[in-house]
Amino acid sequence: DRMTTDDASFDSAALPALEPARLVLSHGGLTTVDPWEPERRPLGQLLWPWGLRGLSETLEVIALAMIMFVAVRGVAHNYRVQGSSMVPSFHDGEALIVNRLVGRALNLGWVPVVGRDGWRPFGDLEPGDVVIFVGQRTPNGDRDYVKRVIAVPGQTVEVKNGHIVVDSVTYEESYIAQPPKYEYPATTVPPGKLFVLGDNRNNSTDSHIIGMVDASEVVGRVDLRYWPFDAAQVIHRQFGTPVTSPPRSEEH
Numbered sequence: 001d002r003m004t005t006d007d008a009s010f011d012s013a014a015l016p017a018l019e020p021a022r023l024v025l026s027h028g029g030l031t032t033v034d035p036w037e038p039e040r041r042p043l044g045q046l047l048w049p050w051g052l053r054g055l056s057e058t059l060e061v062i063a064l065a066m067i068m069f070v071a072v073r074g075v076a077h078n079y080r081v082q083g084s085s086m087v088p089s090f091h092d093g094e095a096l097i098v099n100r101l102v103g104r105a106l107n108l109g110w111v112p113v114v115g116r117d118g119w120r121p122f123g124d125l126e127p128g129d130v131v132i133f134v135g136q137r138t139p140n141g142d143r144d145y146v147k148r149v150i151a152v153p154g155q156t157v158e159v160k161n162g163h164i165v166v167d168s169v170t171y172e173e174s175y176i177a178q179p180p181k182y183e184y185p186a187t188t189v190p191p192g193k194l195f196v197l198g199d200n201r202n203n204s205t206d207s208h209i210i211g212m213v214d215a216s217e218v219v220g221r222v223d224l225r226y227w228p229f230d231a232a233q234v235i236h237r238q239f240g241t242p243v244t245s246p247p248r249s250e251e252h
Contacts, residue, residue: 075101077220079132079144085198085205086146087177089130089238095227096146096235098132100220125149125194125215127166128239130222133196133213135205144219147196147206148238153215157195159184159208164197164240171240176201184208192216 081094090096103125125131127149135145151157151166158165162179163172165186180201189195193212198204207213222235 075099076223078226079146079222081146085200085203086130086148087200087203089148089175089199090146090225093227094225094231096132096222097224097226098220099223102129102221103215103218125152125218125221126237127151127155128237130235131194131196132219132222133194134217134219135210135213145205146222147198147204147213149194150197150207151189151195153189153191153193155195156186156188157184158186163243170243172243173240175199175238178202180208182208194218 077098077100079096079098081090081092081096083092102123129149130146131149132144132146134142150164155167159180160183162181163170164180165171177200180197182202187195189212192215194215195207196213197206197208224232224234226232
């Protein structure tokens with residue numbers, strides 16, 4: 001049976017004598033500790049204190065950022081306007097974002113949702129689009145121009161009497177600086193070419209001087225102006241409106 005202190009047979013004299021507690025003080029260990037001495041850590045931990053897990057997460061973030069950067073640069077590119085050939089629509093020093101996939105065909109027939117090759121997610125270039133194209137190639141680099149598309153392959157374009165004429169339709173343009181003072185004979189745009197003009201019609205090196213632009217030289221379509229902030233906006237396609245001829249008076 002278990003014994004308790006209430007048991008009458010308990011004999012306290014049988015317990016061993018207990019010595020009084022003693023406090024032993026020693027200062028020997030303090031002599032080996034210098035509170036001002038920096039903590040010694042392995043070189044790897046000094047260079048990267050976050051450990052292997054932190055290093056792995058950081059590398060993942062860097063890799064993801066690089067993938068996103070490459071993807072964004074493949075779709076869009078930023079440009080800065082130089083000169084006044086597109087006044088009043090665009091001014092010198094303004095910053096633009098260009099969509100580089102406009103008019104580009106993607107071969108995605110292997111994707112079930114798409115199911116065909118030649119898919120153009122952003123469509124083709126059309127009259128009224130503002131584009132960036134390589135206007136001049138030099139040993140020191142390419143010189144890019146910004147202009148407005150006036151006519152695409154298969155259309156007949158002409159400039160006369162201060163107006164553009166596309167497929168025999170005369171257009172009034174509200175976005176140009178002034179009516180053109182030059183003439184351009186009726187010409188059909190051949191395949192793979194574009195007819196482009198600057199909105200500052202009388203101060204622009206464009207198709208009325210350099211001829212049709214090769215579509216393969218087009219970098220992309222201007223989709224956004226982001227600088228200056230007070231002029232930031234999405235750039236939409238803008239083209240002229242047909243000129244309505246006045247009714248003829250009946251002869252008597």
